[in-house]
Amino acid sequence: MTTMTMAGAINRGLRAAMERDPKVLLMGEDIGQLGGVFRVTDGLWKDFGGDRVMDTPLAESGIVGTAIGMAMRGYRPVVEIQFDGFIFPAYNQITTQLAKMHYRSQGMITLPVVIRVPFAGGIGAVEHHSESPEALFAHTAGLRVVSPATPQDAFDMIQQAIASPDPVLFLEPKARYWDKGEVDESRVAAQLEGEHAASAATAEMSRGRVAREGSDVTLVAYGPTMRLALQAAEVAGADGTSVEVIDLRSVSPLDSDTVLRSAKRTGRVVIVHEAPTAFGPGAELSARVTEQAFFHLHAPVLRVGGFHAPYPGSKLEHDYLPSLDRVLDAVDRVMTH
Amino acid sequence: MTTMTMAGAINRGLRAAMERDPKVLLMGEDIGQLGGVFRVTDGLWKDFGGDRVMDTPLAESGIVGTAIGMAMRGYRPVVEIQFDGFIFPAYNQITTQLAKMHYRSQGMITLPVVIRVPFAGGIGAVEHHSESPEALFAHTAGLRVVSPATPQDAFDMIQQAIASPDPVLFLEPKARYWDKGEVDESRVAAQLEGEHAASAATAEMSRGRVAREGSDVTLVAYGPTMRLALQAAEVAGADGTSVEVIDLRSVSPLDSDTVLRSAKRTGRVVIVHEAPTAFGPGAELSARVTEQAFFHLHAPVLRVGGFHAPYPGSKLEHDYLPSLDRVLDAVDRVMTH
């Protein structure tokens, strides 16, 4: 076990993947000498050289599009998009090409491309640097969308994402980059050397987990809001409400089974994410839980998310984002039934 | 009253808007001499000239981006995107610029840009020509997303969209282009000459309507699936199930009030759309209905939509799309409770 920040854990995970497989390449803006604006690729350019840690032209469509071409020749490009709000120039390549090429080719072409995106808010940044666009990708078949919430998951999941034959949008909660945690480096290494490594890795990365057990309310979160969810569970617990916290880890696929198992016990579900509530990830979770556990529910599934407004100036972001009070308010509301 | 096809009604609506306001311009690929690949702009180039019906370079980002610039100088560009699957090169301009400029400028800049998109499937087309991307736009604040289902609505709503100061994604169900209906041309003309015309037009375009009354089940649809929904109501009615059909007309805003009024009476809701079910528009409707009418519901809200797969080859599209049987199956399922 080693103590690492989440940024450090991703860095270590990238390094391990590059050492394991010479076909793994990093591509992005400023990821080389600078080590990325968040320093997530720090030291990799020095150790692996500019051929494997490539500073690209400033063009996101070009980055993803050329990564697709390289993946077609057997490379495993790991692309960094500098900030959430700058993924949209690549949206066409991601949605019409990256997501659909495997299907278009009847499985003849696989595109093991990972797109790393520092995402979500809370860091006092200017416009376009704090967004949570996951629903805009989860709706499109062919993509996987995951987000780690701990250094351990960050370390494991980046390697699983790289090992997966499917394209993965790897969303890194940037406000959590400097949170520390214990990381066991051996488990994922063993998994990735095992038989059916790619399948095992993909499957594990696609599953949620119960992060805290409880019996009254199921509180669902992932990535950026996990810390908040655990805090809320703590506070509610002190008030006598037992909250089970589920870390989804994956948005596509959405591990509704893990949520349903819990929901059927608690009968109450709250989901919290930074993405805008309207047409957001919580809508899908709510719809599925209602479809599949309707007669177990004591209360409607509630959603706590961003508002239907552009991400505001940073002075207002803490009012825009789900807060401890707003999560507790939702927990209280489901508990009234 | 005049009998028109939906394509003809949009054409007439565009013409009326251009006659009413010299600032209205059309922009797009092949909309001039050719009249658009669906002939929706037929005759307009001849009558208004190439300066008001502009054939643009083949670049969707460029089309929307320059339309934004023209709107900043007081024009009202109506952009045609040739097919649903080709809107994605413009996604960055739509999501980060068109949707956010009003907010960014604290209301100083309004962008009355309408983006017309022939969308949805059922016409036996090749890849990228049959998609339903509405959820990918409704999640973003700052955009309105509407879709007419009848020639009358097509005629009215295109003019209301043009009159609205907000950017509007105007989704035209291409498989319904040649369906005929009666159109009263005078009502919207009067509305648009009235006081607060823009407000009245925007408000009306943003509301759903009860298309058929019923008491057992609320069946919600819009645009491409409205005909199917009415058919299903007919068939279910013959079997003794009274189905109320709601035509949402607007996806953003989603007129959940109209749905809720009905849902509170029927206690059963089914929504049908062509967009993939997962993270689709029905998820938001389901979540809202559950949040706000949970204790009125006899059954969970059910969704009938496309599958989590790329739109398939056209030989399979009728299995991919919601069918009469699938809608009736969902109606049956909610009726078992």
Next chain:
Amino acid sequence: MSTHGPLSEEGLVRLLSHTGERLDHPDFGRYASELDAARLRRMWHDMTVVRAFDQEATSLQRQGELGLWVQAVGQEAAQIGSGHALRSSDFVFPSYREHGVAHTRGVDLPEILRIFRGLQHGAWDPAAHGFHLYTLVIGAHALHATGYAMAMARDGLVGTGQETDGAVVCYFGDGATSQGDVNEALTFAAVNDAPIVFFVQNNQFAISESTTRQSRVPLAQRGAGFGVPSVRVDGNDVIASYAVTQWALQHARSGAGPVLIEAFTYRMGAHTTSDDPTRYRSHADEAYWAERDPIARLETYLRGIGELSDEAVEAARAEAKELGRRTRETVKAWGRPETATMFDHVYAEPHATVAAERAWFSRYERSFADQGAHA
């Protein structure tokens, strides 16, 4: 014809005049030196067969056997000429009209129609043919091609002087040059010295829009703006199309970086079977270009030098006829894919949503079978 701007004929490399006389060119003439009469006959044969197939597909569409067909009539010289310059170590990224190139890459032509019959979106194994799938989103594949070329260089398949050296050829149209992706591809290719040939078929139209709506200047000029050497060629001249492609491929395979070719040609048919060109172009224009037919031009030349016998013409006609018959039969024999295949290959690894929907769908379908059994 305009004498400047993107439709001018200025600066076109030409080795065969439109009346069928053989010409020389100081820079590019030598790249055609290996084209002996037998080789030219082969090219003529290929063009003829490809055109016949094209016409067969058009009539199959008219009969309702295909949802759509995209004709390449008029562009055979650009496609067969460039295609003949390729070798197996090269890799092609077509757009959606490159049936001629497909033929040179060994794709069995009727297979292409799987796409247009709505069976599937891709219809051949790209790796087997060195020929990627058609891409319908204009310009998107230019970036894939560039990335692929970067990967080839990385794999040591450039600049060794061996037969294994290869390059990518990426085909797109005049309209596509306006797309951001194509311009980004030029940037990425240039700064990475990627072994890629951007082959623009300027067929003068993007559906109904004249190339003058896409550019003020000849499209070949675009390359220089990115530091990419460029050449304009008469795309109705199969010999010149071959020669400039040969030059470009040698440049790219040697490791000297990307090249852009503008092949100036004319789309003699409609954009697709859904299109109606009478709405936007004149008969005079069509007649002018009919006189410049790429196949007739080579035929005149070969006949003139006594290298195209009536037997060779008859053989081509027979092969075309047989291909037509085989195409009709093949297309009509294709069954409808199994419904459940729509869930295949969405992901390479299991995905819970797909699995759940597939399971639901099969229960749902079975429920009808059961009802049927009970009825």
Next chain:
Amino acid sequence: MSTHGPLSEEGLVRLLSHTGERLDHPDFGRYASELDAARLRRMWHDMTVVRAFDQEATSLQRQGELGLWVQAVGQEAAQIGSGHALRSSDFVFPSYREHGVAHTRGVDLPEILRIFRGLQHGAWDPAAHGFHLYTLVIGAHALHATGYAMAMARDGLVGTGQETDGAVVCYFGDGATSQGDVNEALTFAAVNDAPIVFFVQNNQFAISESTTRQSRVPLAQRGAGFGVPSVRVDGNDVIASYAVTQWALQHARSGAGPVLIEAFTYRMGAHTTSDDPTRYRSHADEAYWAERDPIARLETYLRGIGELSDEAVEAARAEAKELGRRTRETVKAWGRPETATMFDHVYAEPHATVAAERAWFSRYERSFADQGAHA
């Protein structure tokens, strides 16, 4: 310094050497003829004040009063030179580093800091200043600028020879030239003969990446690929920057269509206050460019011709100091916006979702107030 490629100094228009000697240029010299000593002094003054403001903002960021600051140090000549060539009938689309241009357009400099203090995303009235908001998505505004220019032409504000004739100037960086949107803007501008000047400040870096990562060749070459006349200018020479912009504006305002200017300069500071340039560039490089400081250069020249008195220098220093004080006070006095304003201006007309969320939020906030009242 490299002698070819995008960092070469080849072909730069220069009217003031880096040691402060006045030069002539056969084509562009005359466009600076109206710059008498008084005008040059004004430009020197503006550059000095803008730099002082820039440094003040940097220290405010260090003190935690701003979330971020984007310095323009080193680029004052390109910005003030081009800004002085503008008139009120022109319209500017900046990217996010054009504080110098903002100043010439009458934007009160401290107002810019509203953005960087996180109060709002846009901080001035674009119409009032003929100066659009900053756009942070690289290259996106190049299309807005082009559309705006197309609209100006449509409004008859081009080619009349009147003072009402105007043009758009669109600023962006070397990195931005790689974006699809910038290239699409060149296409749209060219085919529409839009009255627009694309002003590329090649400050040699896109954050940490050298311009050699964006292009093989000087960026001014890009224009020609689209048929857009282009010029390279020494962007640290305020006189030449003025002159080429004057030429370009006259060209565009006359209705002759777009122009591209590459101003070759150097970002003397960090990319932003979050950046650490020691990770990617050398002191030697920085020292080389420190000797080419655009303000010092003009100062040397004006001193040399006896046109910059100690009083003038003192006056500028005093104004800068006063601006610094006012900036600090203004910034610190800004309150936090009302929370509910985050729901304002999402749409111009009511939107049910926003209305419902706003209502919920106000009930929710009141619930705390109520609890407070009860407690």
